[in-house]
Structures are given as structure tokens and as C-alpha cells.
Amino acid sequence: MSPPILPADALAPAPPYRPRRALLSGGLIAGAVGTVAIVLGFLVDHRATCFGYLAGYVSVLSTVLGALIFLCICNAIGSIWPVAIRRVLETVVMSLPLFAIGFIPVLLCLRHLYPWVAPAEIADPLVRALVEKKLRWLNPGFFGARAGFYLLVWIGAALALRLFSLRQDAARPLALDVDRDEAHGRTFSALALPPLALTMTFAAFDWLMSLMPAWFSTMYGVYWFAGGFVSAFALCTVLVFLGDGAALLRPTRGHYYALGRLLLAFTIFWGYIAFFEYFLIWIADKPSEVPWYVVRSRGGWAPVSVLLALAQFAVPFFVLMPYEAKQRPRLLVAMSLWILAAHHLDSIWLVAPQLTDSAAAPVRAALWSLAPLVALVGFGVALGAFLLRGHPIVPIGDVRLARALAYEAK
Numbered sequence: 370m371s372p373p374i375l376p377a378d379a380l381a382p383a384p385p386y387r388p389r390r391a392l393l394s395g396g397l398i399a400g401a402v403g404t405v406a407i408v409l410g411f412l413v414d415h416r417a418t419c420f421g422y423l424a425g426y427v428s429v430l431s432t433v434l435g436a437l438i439f440l441c442i443c444n445a446i447g448s449i450w451p452v453a454i455r456r457v458l459e460t461v462v463m464s465l466p467l468f469a470i471g472f473i474p475v476l477l478c479l480r481h482l483y484p485w486v487a488p489a490e491i492a493d494p495l496v497r498a499l500v501e502k503k504l505r506w507l508n509p510g511f512f513g514a515r516a517g518f519y520l521l522v523w524i525g526a527a528l529a530l531r532l533f534s535l536r537q538d539a540a541r542p543l544a545l546d547v548d549r550d551e552a553h554g555r556t557f558s559a560l561a562l563p564p565l566a567l568t569m570t571f572a573a574f575d576w577l578m579s580l581m582p583a584w585f586s587t588m589y590g591v592y593w594f595a596g597g598f599v600s601a602f603a604l605c606t607v608l609v610f611l612g613d614g615a616a617l618l619r620p621t622r623g624h625y626y627a628l629g630r631l632l633l634a635f636t637i638f639w640g641y642i643a644f645f646e647y648f649l650i651w652i653a654d655k656p657s658e659v660p661w662y663v664v665r666s667r668g669g670w671a672p673v674s675v676l677l678a679l680a681q682f683a684v685p686f687f688v689l690m691p692y693e694a695k696q697r698p699r700l701l702v703a704m705s706l707w708i709l710a711a712h713h714l715d716s717i718w719l720v721a722p723q724l725t726d727s728a729a730a731p732v733r734a735a736l737w738s739l740a741p742l743v744a745l746v747g748f749g750v751a752l753g754a755f756l757l758r759g760h761p762i763v764p765i766g767d768v769r770l771a772r773a774l775a776y777e778a779k
Contacts, residue, residue: 386617386762388754396751403744407474410737419478420724421717421737426475427576428716428738429745430468431597432604432709434523434569437462438594439601440530441565444558450627452773453620455764457608459534460757461601462527464749469520471745475576476516479509482723485582496583507579515575519568526561530554531756537766551767569594580723584661588646593719595642596681599635600712602628603705610702617762622696623777629695632685632708640682665718669728677718681711713742 410418440458443451451458480486484500485507491497500507533554570590578589586592606628612618650658665674688694688704695701714735721734763770 399747425741435601
């Protein structure tokens with residue numbers, strides 16, 4: 370096999386990134402506007418804002434966690450082509466400290482969100498008796514401690530991966546042992562995957578499934594992860610395209626094709642998990658399991674359920690299926706933005722039906738979910754630009770970078 374033909378400047382040293390002032394200020398302004406909207410929401414419609422905030426929060430968080438899992442997988446298996454876009458993923462996951470601060474409103478909303486906070490107020494005696502048996506696990510103190518542990522694991526993993534990568538960058542010009550740092554990063558990533566998977570699963574159980582504390586599904590954590598994973602690929606595609614347009618990144622058609630394949634594959638995976646979770650509950654027809662789908666099949670949520678199946682599975686599946694579609698950057702970006710919007714709708718669908726099933730409920734929840742979305746994305750953009758400042762936009766210390774920049778796929 371002949372060696373890859375490298376771009377003329379593939380081995381040229383990458384200049385340090387200098388973020389535009391408009392990017393930093395724009396992110397901070399968007400974050401501030403979103404924060405003000407959240408505060409106003411709590412003053413105007415406190416309970417609806419609590420549900421909307423949780424929906425927006427888990428929508429963005431699951432996307433960032435999907436990027437963290439993808440980054441760990443790429444490091445663990447020594448994949449070559451993602452090296453060219455790895456710094457983008459590292460910057461995305463470094464927004465995780467914001468979510469530790471962003472969890473404070475969730476703690477303030479516990480009584481409005483979770484029936485187990487006040488089990489005596491649960492009207493159904495059977496549900497109340499079941500919830501009372503779970504209070505050793507479902508209580509505000511232990512809930513908050515577990516959330517802190519989950520966030521600590523995620524933030525620690527993100528910081529470690531960034532440290533390994535930057536140490537490679539610093540070691541390469543000094544002719545130090547960059548292979549050692551790569552080996553450390555690979556080992557850490559492999560060891561981090563099980564705790565990341567477990568903490569994401571338990572976070573889904575705690576933060577989302579316990580909104581209806583008498584209901585349970587062993588596939589629920591996988592469902593939440595699947596949605597976040599495909600959303601992470603969509604976000605990565607958009608950021609790579611923007612970096613390409615700003616001449617900061619040099620993705621080939623092979624990179625776009627690889628991202629397109631992942632978008633299609635995990636769209637199918639999400640559809641598989643969503644269908645079989647519903648199918649198994651439908652075929653068992655247990656009174657303890659069907660209520661979760663009943664509330665999502667009546668009132669204003671019935672059309673949302675149909676729309677979600679079309680938006681997050683059917684449309685991306687048929688658009689991304691053709692070979693040529695996965696090599697057209699603009700089409701991929703348009704589809705990625707569609708998937709990001711569908712994932713946000715999915716997060717609303719997971720959270721807000723517990724608020725009310727009125728015809729206006731989806732619109733009401735969607736409006737209040739926009740404030741945390743704008744706040745977290747805005748502050749995330751500003752933080753990412755600040756942390757990336759002074760560092761190359763690509764990991765220049767990785768010996769596989771030249772091969773990654775020349776990646777082509779057939």
C-alpha cells in the first residue's frame with residue numbers, strides 16, 4: 370500500500386489559536402441573556418421553568434458527555450483519523466465544569482420536579498407505598514451527593530484527557546517522549562470508559578427516570594446515552610465545518626464521510642433502542658410500566674411522540690443513507706443541525722410530560738427550555754475559546770497527525 374499523499378503544509382507547525390473578541394464577548398452575552406431569562410422564568414412560571422430548565426440542561430449535557438465518550442474511545446483504540454479533529458472534542462468536553470454550576474437550579478427545583486421529595490403528597494396509595502420503599506436512595510441529600518460524584522468523574526476525565534494532549538504538544542518540540550504521553554492517554558481512556566458509562570446510566574436514572582418514581586426501565590440509561598452520542602457527532606460535524614470555513618481546520622472529504630457514517634450508524638442505534646424499549650414494555654403490558662408511555666400518547670404529547678420518531682430517526686436515516694450524502698459537507702451540517710434540534714425535542718419529551726398533558730404543554734416546555742440552552746451554549750463557547758487561546762487548534766504533539774490530516778475514505 371502506497372503512503373498517503375500529505376498536504377503541502379501538513380507538517381508545518383500549527384500557530385496558536387487566537388480567538389476573536391466577538392466570539393468571547395458574544396458567548397458571554399448569550400450566556401448572560403440566557404441566565405436572565407432563567408431568572409425571569411422562575412419569577413413568572415416557577416414550576417414550568419423547572420421542567421424546562423431540566424430539559425435544556427440534560428439536552429446540552431448529554432451532547433457533551435457523548436463527545437467525552439467518543440474522545441475516550443478514539444484514544445483507547447488508537448484511531449488515526451479523529452486525531453485531526455481531536456482538539457475540537459477536547460474543547461467541547463472542557464465545558465463540563467459549567468454543568469456543575471448549572472446543576473444548582475436543579476437542586477433548587479427538587480420539590481417541583483420529583484414526587485419522592487414529598488411522598489406524603491402523592492395521591493395514589495400504591496405509588497406512595499412504592500416510593501416510601503425507595504427513600505434510602507431517593508432523598509435530597511443522597512441525590513445531591515451522587516450528582517456531585519457524577520460531575521466530579523466527568524470533569525476529572527475531561528481535565529485528564531486535556532492534560533495528556535497538551536503535554537504531548539509541549540513535549541514534541543523538545544524531542545521528549547511523546548509516545549509515553551500517548552500511552553498514558555490511551556490507558557486512562559480505556560480505564561475511564563466503564564465509570565463514565567456507569568455514572569451516565571445512574572445519572573439518567575436519578576435525574577430523569579425518577580421524575581416518575583414508580584416507573585423503571587433497564588434500557589433507559591442506554592436510551593439517554595444513545596441520543597447524546599448521535600447529538601455529539603452532529604455537534605462535532607458543525608464545529609469541524611465552521612473550523613474549515615475559518616481556515617482553522619483542514620478536514621478532507623474522508624473526515625466528513627467518517628462523521629457522516631457515525632451519524633447514520635448511531636441514528637440507527639438510537640432508533641433501535643427507542644423501538645425495543647417501547648416494544649418490550651408494550652408486549653409485557655404491565656401496569657407498573659405502561660404509564661410512562663400513556664402520558665406521552667395523549668394530549669399535546671401525542672403529536673410530539675410522532676414528530677420525534679420522524680425527526681430523530683426517519684428523516685436522518687433516509688437523508689444520510691446515500692453514499693454521496695455523507696461526502697457533502699453542507700448537507701451533513703444541515704442534517705447535523707436537524708439532529709441537534711431533534712435531540713433537544715427528545716430531552717423535552719423525556720422530562721416535560723410530567724408537568725401537564727395539555728395541548729399547550731409542549732410549546733410551554735419548549736419555550737422555557739431555550740433559556741438554559743442559550744446560557745450553557747453561550748458560556749460554553751466563551752469558555753472553550755478562552756481555554757483554547759494560545760494553543761494549536763490541532764494536537765501537534767501527536768505523531769499520527771500527518772496521517773490524520775491526509776485521511777481519505779472510500
